[in-house]
Amino acid sequence: MDLAPFLIGVVDDDPRVLESLEELLASGGYQTVLFPSAEAFIDANGLQRVDCLISDIGMPAKTGLELLHLARAKRPDLPVILTTGRDELYQRAKTEGKEACRLFRKPFDGTELLATLREVLRDK
16 A cells, blocks of 8 residues: 555644654655644644544643544544543543544554554555
8 A cells, every 4th residue: 555645634732742753654654744733733724634633632722532523523534543641531532532543542652553544544
């Protein structure tokens, strides 16, 4: 499967996480577009541009769960992967974010994330 045409949107308010995910995804052959907030992603028309969304849950203003619900309303077919480093948000996402493709607790295994991306993009 040629991964080059796939554009992965990454939303996280931590610039170090954005940088590390950009490097990881590039190593897996993906193109990325990075956003420091859900609002920046929405303002850039990200929902229409990306083939998959990876979003942190615990962000100020609009959360990753809110972004997930917006994605499901506007693009129900868009694969969405949620991440969090906070146990209470992880537990909440397991309940409220069931429509996400996958949920990862930080720090997560990069190889597992790349395998998940291959799986969710396989039929695109």
